[in-house]
Amino acid sequence: MSEKLQFTEDVIGDLKASGLYNDIKVIGSAQGAWIEIEGSKVLNMCSNNYLGLANDPRLRQAAKDAIDTFGVGPAAVRSIAGTTVLHESLDKQVARFKRVEAALTLQSGFMANVAVIPALVGKGDTIVSDELNHASIIDGSRLSRAEIKPYKHADLASLEEVLRDVEGGRILVITDGVFSMDGDIAPLPQIVDIAKRYGAMTMVDDAHGEGVLGDNGRGIVDHFHLHGQVDVEVGTFSKAIGTIGGFAAGSASLISYLKQKARPFLFSSALTPADVASTAKAIDILTASGDLVTRLWDNAGYFKQGMRQLGFNIGISQTPITPVMLGDVQLATQFSRLLFQKGIFATKIGFPTVPEGKARIRVMISATHSREDLDFALAQFALVGRDLAVIS
Numbered sequence: 290m291s292e293k294l295q296f297t298e299d300v301i302g303d304l305k306a307s308g309l310y311n312d313i314k315v316i317g318s319a320q321g322a323w324i325e326i327e328g329s330k331v332l333n334m335c336s337n338n339y340l341g342l343a344n345d346p347r348l349r350q351a352a353k354d355a356i357d358t359f360g361v362g363p364a365a366v367r368s369i370a371g372t373t374v375l376h377e378s379l380d381k382q383v384a385r386f387k388r389v390e391a392a393l394t395l396q397s398g399f400m401a402n403v404a405v406i407p408a409l410v411g412k413g414d415t416i417v418s419d420e421l422n423h424a425s426i427i428d429g430s431r432l433s434r435a436e437i438k439p440y441k442h443a444d445l446a447s448l449e450e451v452l453r454d455v456e457g458g459r460i461l462v463i464t465d466g467v468f469s470m471d472g473d474i475a476p477l478p479q480i481v482d483i484a485k486r487y488g489a490m491t492m493v494d495d496a497h498g499e500g501v502l503g504d505n506g507r508g509i510v511d512h513f514h515l516h517g518q519v520d521v522e523v524g525t526f527s528k529a530i531g532t533i534g535g536f537a538a539g540s541a542s543l544i545s546y547l548k549q550k551a552r553p554f555l556f557s558s559a560l561t562p563a564d565v566a567s568t569a570k571a572i573d574i575l576t577a578s579g580d581l582v583t584r585l586w587d588n589a590g591y592f593k594q595g596m597r598q599l600g601f602n603i604g605i606s607q608t609p610i611t612p613v614m615l616g617d618v619q620l621a622t623q624f625s626r627l628l629f630q631k632g633i634f635a636t637k638i639g640f641p642t643v644p645e646g647k648a649r650i651r652v653m654i655s656a657t658h659s660r661e662d663l664d665f666a667l668a669q670f671a672l673v674g675r676d677l678a679v680i681s
């Protein structure tokens with residue numbers, strides 16, 4: 290290794306010493322309630338596969354059919370070398386599902402934020418952003434070169450105070466819909482009202498709301514009946530939808546504009562046919578039935594109640610995201626390690642993903658978990674919690 294790269298070793302050493310090193314597990318099976326890691330079968334309690342669609346046979350078949358007809362690669366940036374009927378059809382299907390005029394699919398949720406934010410605001414403009422917004426919102430905002438003004442998490446008085454001080458230029462208020470580390474829901478109706486009063490555009494990133502909130506999982510805008518009132522919805526297919534990709538949704542003119550101006554759309558290749566076809570199948574399934582969403586919420590209610598009864602602090606979540614608050618990162622690391630030994634895969638989350646001193650195990654409940662799975666998980670959490678004196 291060259292001396293110039295010595296800093297990489299130093300940083301890794303520091304991360305290991307402070308318990309913040311991210312030890313990435315290697316999975317040897319398809320996604321599901323139970324997965325194989327390092328030769329053992331473990332209960333998966335940390336994936337974003339909310340509805341179990343990531344390995345649904347109907348999505349697998351749709352992907353295979355698309356490969357047989359359209360091949361494996363997009364071979365193109367959509368705006369330069371044409372776009373397939375599959376991609377065009379998914380854009381329209383997403384718009385219908387989200388009950389908006391138009392939508393544009395992009396390569397991921399991260400890319401969607403990087404695409405949308407710099408297209409809407411730039412130098413001389415202001416982004417007013419919840420302090421706990423996702424990293425991709427932060428990075429998209431930085432790329433825009435607009436001034437970034439954070440407001441206190443979900444705090445309407447703080448939002449208004451920040452907006453009052455903005456002088457000139459376009460203003461974009463951005464919030465996560467469901468905050469991914471705490472599971473709380475943004476007070477979107479009030480945010481929209483306040484933003485309107487200050488002439489600001491509103492944008493919500495619904496990554497953890499899709500497939501979870503609203504009618505058949507249509508997301509946070511549907512949940513609050515705010516159709517037509519939020520200027521841009523950004524989302525991802527990589528969580529409840531079970532595939533990969535992101536999108537922006539809103540008015541027809543917004544989407545036409547993004548097709549001309551959003552750089553990841555203009556300069557990066559499209560999703561593959563298999564991604565697009567399996568995503569379309571997932572949205573078909575959700576459109577036809579809300580059963581999976583109901584099962585997800587039933588499971589979440591059951592597990593959360595069990596954890597509260599055991600005496601765990603599970604934070605302020607209003608959704609299936611269940612943070613088990615531990616505080617100290619070393620404790621969270623040890624908790625996760627002991628759970629793994631008992632057949633539960635639930636990773637610790639530490640700084641910088643959550644603030645320092647707020648380490649946790651983030652449990653992600655899925656519709657694929659059976660009652661026996663959840664009872665097994667509760668029993669193992671109880672054992673480890675008592676071992677480590679987190680509960681009595």
Ligand SMILES: Cc1ncc(COP(=O)(O)O)c(C=O)c1O
Nearest residue numbers: 397398399423425469496525527
């Ligand atoms: C709020 C939010 N936005 C965007 C993303 C990124 O989505 P993707 O995995 O599709 O890039 C995530 C995923 O962690 C997220 O939680």
